[in-house]
Amino acid sequence: FLKICYVSARIYFFPNFPNENFAHLHHCRHYTAGEPSGAVKVLATSLLAVSGGVGGTVLYAKWDPKFRATVEKNVPYSDQLFSLALGPAAKDANLPIRKQVSALHCDLDYGITFIQLRKICFHTVSHSEASAEATHIISAIGEVPSIPATCDTEATAVSGELTDPNTDIEPLRERPVEEVTARLAQQDQEELDTLASLSTSLDDSLANSAKATLQAIGAQEAALQAIAQHTLRLREAMEAEVSSQEKSAQWKELEEALTHRLSAVDDAGSALQKANESLDSLKAIIERSKGLKVPAARPLILAAEENLHNMAVDLDKAVTQVQTAESEAKIVSQYSELVNEAKQQFQREVTSLTPDIQANWKGLTGKLSADDLNALIAHAHRRIDQLNRELAEQRVREQIHIDAALDQQKLEDQRALEKAVNTSLQHVREEARLEQERKLAELREVMEAEMRTQLRRQAAAHTDHVQDVLKVQEQELKAEAEQVLSSKMLEQETRYRQLGQEQVDNFTLDMNAAYARLKGMEEAIDSHVVAEEEARRAHQLWLSVEALTYSLKSADVDTPTVPLESSAKAVRENCHDDFAVALMSALPEESLQRGVYSEAALRARFNSLRSLARRVALVDESHNSLYQYFLSYVQAALLFERKQEVPPTQLSSDDLDPFKLLSYASYCLEHGDLELAAKLVNQLRGEARRVVEDWLTEARLTLETRQVVGLLSAYANAVGLGTTQAP
Amino acid sequence: WGFLAVRINICIELNVVNLLLLQATGLGVGIVFSVILFKRRTWPLWFGSGLGLGMGYNNCQHDFRSPYLVHGHIVKVSTERKV
Numbered sequence: 001f002l003k004i005c006y007v008s009a010r011i012y013f014f015p016n017f018p019n020e021n022f023a024h025l026h027h028c029r030h031y032t033a034g035e036p037s038g039a040v041k042v043l044a045t046s047l048l049a050v051s052g053g054v055g056g057t058v059l060y061a062k063w064d065p066k067f068r069a070t071v072e073k074n075v076p077y078s079d080q081l082f083s084l085a086l087g088p089a090a091k092d093a094n095l096p097i098r099k100q101v102s103a104l105h106c107d108l109d110y111g112i113t114f115i116q117l118r119k120i121c122f123h124t125v126s127h128s129e130a131s132a133e134a135t136h137i138i139s140a141i142g143e144v145p146s147i148p149a150t151c152d153t154e155a156t157a158v159s160g161e162l163t164d165p166n167t168d169i170e171p172l173r174e175r176p177v178e179e180v181t182a183r184l185a186q187q188d189q190e191e192l193d194t195l196a197s198l199s200t201s202l203d204d205s206l207a208n209s210a211k212a213t214l215q216a217i218g219a220q221e222a223a224l225q226a227i228a229q230h231t232l233r234l235r236e237a238m239e240a241e242v243s244s245q246e247k248s249a250q251w252k253e254l255e256e257a258l259t260h261r262l263s264a265v266d267d268a269g270s271a272l273q274k275a276n277e278s279l280d281s282l283k284a285i286i287e288r289s290k291g292l293k294v295p296a297a298r299p300l301i302l303a304a305e306e307n308l309h310n311m312a313v314d315l316d317k318a319v320t321q322v323q324t325a326e327s328e329a330k331i332v333s334q335y336s337e338l339v340n341e342a343k344q345q346f347q348r349e350v351t352s353l354t355p356d357i358q359a360n361w362k363g364l365t366g367k368l369s370a371d372d373l374n375a376l377i378a379h380a381h382r383r384i385d386q387l388n389r390e391l392a393e394q395r396v397r398e399q400i401h402i403d404a405a406l407d408q409q410k411l412e413d414q415r416a417l418e419k420a421v422n423t424s425l426q427h428v429r430e431e432a433r434l435e436q437e438r439k440l441a442e443l444r445e446v447m448e449a450e451m452r453t454q455l456r457r458q459a460a461a462h463t464d465h466v467q468d469v470l471k472v473q474e475q476e477l478k479a480e481a482e483q484v485l486s487s488k489m490l491e492q493e494t495r496y497r498q499l500g501q502e503q504v505d506n507f508t509l510d511m512n513a514a515y516a517r518l519k520g521m522e523e524a525i526d527s528h529v530v531a532e533e534e535a536r537r538a539h540q541l542w543l544s545v546e547a548l549t550y551s552l553k554s555a556d557v558d559t560p561t562v563p564l565e566s567s568a569k570a571v572r573e574n575c576h577d578d579f580a581v582a583l584m585s586a587l588p589e590e591s592l593q594r595g596v597y598s599e600a601a602l603r604a605r606f607n608s609l610r611s612l613a614r615r616v617a618l619v620d621e622s623h624n625s626l627y628q629y630f631l632s633y634v635q636a637a638l639l640f641e642r643k644q645e646v647p648p649t650q651l652s653s654d655d656l657d658p659f660k661l662l663s664y665a666s667y668c669l670e671h672g673d674l675e676l677a678a679k680l681v682n683q684l685r686g687e688a689r690r691v692v693e694d695w696l697t698e699a700r701l702t703l704e705t706r707q708v709v710g711l712l713s714a715y716a717n718a719v720g721l722g723t724t725q726a727p
Numbered sequence: 728w729g730f731l732a733v734r735i736n737i738c739i740e741l742n743v744v745n746l747l748l749l750q751a752t753g754l755g756v757g758i759v760f761s762v763i764l765f766k767r768r769t770w771p772l773w774f775g776s777g778l779g780l781g782m783g784y785n786n787c788q789h790d791f792r793s794p795y796l797v798h799g800h801i802v803k804v805s806t807e808r809k810v
Contacts, residue, residue, distance in 0.1 A: 621795045626788045690794060 062086050198289045202304045205285050209278035213311040216275035219268040220318035226264035227325040230257040231332040261329075268322060275315055282308050302437050309430045316423055349379060535723035537576055542716035544571040549709055555598030564705070565592045571712065583712050591705040597698050603669045606677070609695055610662050611636075613688040617658040620686025644670055647680060658688050675703055744783030751779025 061068035061082055068086075072079040233254045282304065289301050394401075548567040555561040564587070572584045590596075597605075618632035639659060647664035648655065655661070661680050668677035678699040681692050755775035 619791075624788075624792050624795055626784060626791065629791065 058082065058085050194292055198292065199300050201285055202282075202289065202300055205278065205282040206304055206307055209275065209282045209311060210307065212271070212275040212278040213315055216268070216271035217314055217318045219264070219271035220315075220322045223261070223264040223268035224318070224322050224325050226257070226261040227322070227329045230254070230261040231325075231329045233257045234329075234332050265322075265326075272315065272319065275311070279308060279312060279315075299441055302434065302441055305430075305437070306434050309427070309434060312430075313427055316427075320420075346383075349383070531723060535720070537574065538716065538719040538723045541571070541574040541576075541580065542713075542720050544574045545709070545712045545716040547571075549713055552596070552705065552709055553598075555596065555601060558601055558604075560597045560601075561591075561595035563591075563593055563595050568592055575712075580712065580715060583708055583715070586704075587708050588701050588704050590701050596702045596705045599669075599672070599674055599702065602674065602695065602699055602702065605695055605698075606666065606669055609692055610666060613658060613662060613684065613691050614639075616687040616691055618686075619688070624687065647676065651683070656683055656685075658684055674699060678703060741783075741787060744780070744787055747783040747786070748776055748779040751775035751777075751782070754778075 057071065058081070061071055062085075068082060072082060233250070234257075237250045237254050286301055286304055286308065544567065548564065548571055551562055551564055551567045553561075568584060568587055572581070575581055575584060614636040615633050616629070618635060619628050641659040642663050644667035645660065645663040646667060655664075661683050665677040665680040668674070668680065678696060681696055681699070684692055752772060752775055755772035758775075759772075
């Protein structure tokens, strides 16, 4: 973080330098080419600093995820950079937790609650020893009542709890309830399956090994018995003094017994091997099942182990018995061998002395001669002496032999002792372990039972709480339903009232409408009457206006029209609104009193006026001497202009020449445009103006009157059109 | 039509010119006797006719100018200021 500050400080300061450099370059031209390289140097150093800062940030983020998170939060696109450089950060801590969770879950099933699961998640750091588990369970149970078990889904509680600020680990991804239950169910199923398979395999192997062991033990016992029998027989054969047939029978029996013993021993050996094999297989299965860590199989495993142990012990016992028997038998056989050897030797001696004598010499008392007897006795005496000597020697060597034998025996005893001690130690150890495991299983059961009681208690508390909450909810829902019902009732009532009101309103509306229509009809009739009246009046107006127009036409060539007073009066009587009245008042008095001249009269007059006006064209206010009169007279005589000329749409200054104006005006008059002619004549100035003044006033009068009359007639026409109704 | 009459009047005025001319000439004739008594010179005739012509011309011109003449009035400024 400091590094960033430092780098940023450098960056802040560094941009100043290039700017200054460039400013210097701009201002002071006499700087040599050393300045640009200085700028390049500065640029390179700044670039290096920036890259160093970025690299340092990335490295630190790799080491410290908190820093990484802060940088990602604050700097917009840094998360992309980090994911590019370091890989995603958020997922790493989840997997080990989940593995441990699954391990723990495998250890503790019986429908673990989510709370417990979460608690175990929190304590995943410690390894799953039995005591630690027990403490976890107890702690979880202890903490259970303090958690507010709301009616809301436990999943949300789980999610809330799971996203506790365990800042070392990234927050766990919440698994939905269904997934967890499914997983649990699946795990249970798996466990059951493995358990079943395990139990079957265990049972099978147990059975096999038991059978084999029993067989082995049986075989061993048989061997033991055979050996015992054999030794007995041997001893009997050795010691008993019976007849030869019996002896031979005995020897046969002995041989049989020997063979029997050998076979038994072989059988025992093979059975032992088989038993060992089966025991080994059983052990292997037990090991494997232990490796699976299915807790329900534990008692099975325990039982199997015990059985195994017992069988091993029995087997060992039997084997030791057989071994002891064998050793005894060996001794006896050695003894028998020695005896046989002595016998044979004696026989040989006897035969060497008396070749005739048969093996079974006891029955030959009558056959032997005196010499033979003497020789025999001498031999016997000699033998006796020898034997006495040997005996003395033996007695002397006895002690040594005995010591040696004792030592040997001691050694052997020691060895046997050690072996026995080892085996017994092993057995004891095995037993202790089994005991321990048994105790463990018991303890576990006790714990399970306790946990179950606690869970039951919790379940009871939960049900109580749920009942309470349900009651509360019931109340709330009832209140809500009542509210809804009341609102609906209100709504219905209002609607009913509304409908009633609507009906009343409609009725009144209809009544009003009918009344209005009636009124409308009456008004229509009245207006019809009024309209007819209006129409009549308009008709009259029109007639009077027509009369007025006609009277306008009554002008002769030189005399004006009749005075318009009478017709104007008639019109005035007939006009009933302000417009017509105003128009009537706009009629000039002269026309009323004297009448107006017609256009033709004006035209005729104009022609005579024209020549006069031409003659006085040059005379105006400033130029009005007789000389001017003379000049204008001469001008009029000399100047020729067109009689009629088309007046332009816009008069220019040289159109204001009187001659031109007069020609324009005469053209207009010839074409009936009195108004334009009057306008043009109005442009005359000076004496010519005075000459045409009267004409102008007359023309004005005529125009005014005509305008008014035209307006009136138009008005009358309009009114008439307005009032007449189309058929 | 009114102006026609005016024009005729103007022509009559020209006759007046002639009358004046005659008056002047008469003057000359009248003076002739004295002049003849003096020396029988013609200059009074011309003088008189010129006089007469000029007077007639002036009269005629005045008649023709009469519409254009501006008549000024002397407005007495009273000592008392009336609003």
